Amino acid sequence: MVKFGQTLEFYNSNSWPKFQGAWIQYEDLKRAISVYTGQDKDNATVESVTHWSSSFLRLGPNPELPPEARLNDILTAELSRIGKFVQTEEARIHGNLDALKQDVLASKPLAELCRRLEEVGTDISDLKFFVQQNFTGFRKALKKYEKSSKKFIMQWFMTQVAKAPLMATDFDNMLGKFGDIAQILRRKGAAPYSDVKHSLSGADDKTRSLESTYLLEAKSAMKFRVKLSAFMVAKNVAQDVPALSAGAKAPRPKTTSVFLDTPDFKVYNDVLQSNQSMSPSAAMHIRRSDPNQVACVVYQATGDKKRTEVLIRSDEVARLLKGQVPSTVLDARAIGVRGVIGSDPPADKLLGTSKMQEVTRTFGNTLAPMAVASYSRSILQDDCGIVVIFDEDVRFGKIKEWDSGSPTSVDFFPYVVITVKFPPGLKESSWPRWLGLLENGSVVQANGFSKGAHAIARFHALGLKLQMPHWYGNVYSDLQDNEENEAHMPQEPSEGSVKSGSGRDDDAPHRWTESSARLLHEFGTTPQQEQEMALTRIALAKRGGSPEDAKKVPADDAGKLSAPLLSGSAPAPKVAEQGFMQRMLGVDVQTSNDKPTRRAIVAVQPKTLYSNERTFLEWIHFATIIAAAGVLMLHISEEAAHATVGRLLVLAAVFLIAWSVHVFNWRADGLDDKVDMRYEDNIGPVVLVVSIMGALVFSIAHAVENF
Known part of the structure; x- marks a missing residue:
């Protein structure tokens, strides 16, 4: 089994000459982390591993920079270096696309143009792979630091990575240009990716079902999208804004589907039964896009294979969940429908009102939000009328309110959901050759797959021991195998990782959210x-x-x-x-076995160390004075009372010396570890004042008695 560092060395030396020397210096980062955490003292300089500065009694911690700041300097420099390379590579690809488009319009030889188009497509998918691998490298390096230092810093720094130029590459823009060039070539009779062919037949039942669902491994998503863009164009269903043109900078809107069910999960159980009987059951979910004032109600009646989409205002959803018909139904011209609309035009106002009445009769006020799925949706269509819905960056969550901002639990789904819709009457002889992309080993047909059923199964049915969907076990068992062999050399990296949580309580804390932090570059914030x-x-x-x-x-x-x-x-x-x-x-308080979390940064400067030493010297000075006074009283007076006071002062001086040494070491240890604690001493000053006051009171009383 090959480790991640060895995999990067392989990529850097053999695989991609154009990326040679540009990969993250993962092994060097690991060595630096070992030095900063004190695990590798043999290969470190004296300055790197020495946490102490000279002192007459006690060496204090190195005040220059905390380990987190030093690590941040190295990671920031590495991130900047890689980001500049990615920007240069992105500019080169855009230049090649622009030059290729000019040559296509100039009617150069088609075979040569197709070859150049495929090369640019490879460059796009390779750049995506490069970005993903470097992101994984930063995540693994920070994970190693957290493990060694027992401090949480990954979320903080990975947020910076997500905002850096490394993760700002506009792949949608490149794919838009790529698809436009491919469309021009097809119109001229060229055949990009001529090696793509399908071997599908009527046995796959495409013409009868009209809709098929596939799951594509997320690590292969970009390579699939590049090839798919060579055969299809973006489909625009909404009428509020035009479809994204080539070079458009507008990002794809994030779509959120809220899945509803009854308290006894009747809808979920009916959906699973309908998959076996091939007869659809009644179901409904709501799509929303933040920030947006439009919601899309997706309703499927019992026995109806076609879903109906109805647009309503977001503030009308609460009314619908109470069993009341929304007062207003919108059409496709409403502002903001792009983020919530599906592949088919929404129902008109008359039909939409009728469907909302049917929804209230069917479900009443029995439905409540149970789960949510967020994803980036692309809708493509080819010349034959086949529509492909491409849902990527899918993550599921558990919610209790339909418009809640953040789910209580988040689970990244490591697959892209591909829905292929065939137009009625399309004959097998007319099937396009791009269907051969669906025969790739990374694509798995999952008929009956539903994001709603999967989300409810994950966050509710799993804990309640309800029936699970037929695809659920296969999805997570395959993923667990991939996790166990994570260090193999993949064609493209997989950032998401999910392990099966079978048998765990639904509301108990779990490790599924650990993959969310490393996916900021895919999901964004x-x-x-x-x-x-x-x-x-x-x-x-x-x-x-x-x-x-x-x-x-x-x-x-x-x-x-x-x-x-x-x-x-x-x-x-x-x-x-x-x-x-x-x-x-000096005993630390330990209230939990959890991994400690730094709540604040404790800055340690030279004056802090010197003030600790000066305080110690002042205490020694006071103790010396008190001891001298006690010794003096023992030897210059023959009265028993004076001898008693002298002995008490000497004992107090001894205690103050011991206590000052203890406090000095206690504070020095806290500063060395940069502990967020209270550094004041509430005992030493009290003992000092009580000793002096006691001696004075005793002396005054003795003088009054002898007067």
């Missing part, structure tokens, strides 16, 4: 989500703070190095205050 993450970090950095308190705190410093390095996905465990005996004995 909305400005609202980024602000929420920043506010949460600031609130948790406060002692006793809570995410609710964060609403009162500005997020101007979010994303900077000065921001607290937090996981961001869950509140940090509350740290209990030290009691009197714990502080006196």
Whole structure:
């Protein structure tokens, strides 16, 4: 089994000469992390592994830079280097596409143009692979640092990676140009990707079912999309804005489907039964796109193989869930429908109102939001009228409100969902050759697959021991095998990882969300989500703070190095205050076995170390004075009372010396580890004042008695 570092070395040396020297220096990053965490002292310089500066009694921690800042410098430099290369490569591909389009319009030889088009397509998929592998390299390096240092920094830095030029590559723009050139070549009679052919026959039952669903491994998505763009064009169903043209910068809208069901999951069970009987059952889900004022209600009646889509205002959804007919039905000309519309035009107002009445009669107010799926949707159509719905970057979540901002649980789905719709009456002899792409080994036919059934199965049926969909076990068993062999040399990387959670309680914390942090470059974050993450970090950095308190705190410093390095996905465990005996004995409070989370950065400067030493010297000075006074009283007076006071002062001096040494070491250890704790001493000053006051009171009382 090949490790990730060895895989990168293989890519850097043999696979892609154009990427040679540009890959992330993963092994060097690992060595640097070993030095910063103190695990590799043999290969480190004295300055790197020495955490102490000279002192007459105790060496203090290195005040120059904390390990996180030093690691950030290295990672930022590496990220900048790779980002510049990606920008250069992206500009080169755009230049090749522009030059190719000019040559196509100039009627150059078609065979040569097709060859150049395929080369540019390979460049696009290779660049995507390069970006994914480097992203994985940063994630693995940070994971190693977290494991060694016991501190959470991945979410903080990976947010910076997601915003960097490395992840800002506009692949949709390149694919748009690529598809336009391919369309011109097809009109001229050329046949790009002439080696793509299909061997499908009527046995696959395409003409009878008219719709088939396929699951494509996410690691092969870009290569599939590039080839598919050579045969199809984007389909525009919405009428509010035109379809994206070549070179368009507008990103694909993020679509969210909210899946509804009854408390006893009747809709879910009926859907599974209908897959076996081949007779559709009644079901409904809602599509929304943030920020958007339009929602799309997708309804399928019992026995009806065709779904009906009805557009309503977002504020009417709550009315519909209460069993009331929405007051207004919109049409395809409404603003903002692109993010919620499907492959078929929505129903007109008259039919839409009728369908909403049927929905209220069928379900009443029994439906409630159970799960959600977010994805990026592309709708393509070829010359034969076949429509392909390409849903990628799919992640599922558990919700309780249809418009809730963040799901309580998130699960990345490591497959692209491809829905192929055949027009009625299309004969087998007219099937296009691009269907051969569906015969690739990375594409699996999953008839009956439903994102709604899968989401409810994952977050509800699994914990309640209900019947699972027929595809569920195969999907996650295959994925688990891939996880066990993660270090093999793939053609393209797979960022998502999900392990089966069979037998776990539905509401219990789980590790499925661990893959979400490393997918920021695929899913992105909305400005609202980024602000929420920043506010949460600031609130948790406060002692006793809570995410609710964060609403009162500005997020101007979010994303900077000065921001607290937090996981961001869950509140940090509350740290209990030290009691009197714990502080006196230097015992740490441990309230949980969870991995410790840094709540704030403790800055250690030279003056901090020197002030600790000066404080220690002042305590020694006071103890010396008290001891001298005690010795003096023991030897210059023959009275027993004076001898008693002298002995008490000497004992107090001895205690103060021992206590000052303890406090000095306790503070030095805290500064060395940069612990977020209380550094004040509540015991030493009290003992000092009590000793002096006691001696004075005793002396005054003795003088009054002898007067």
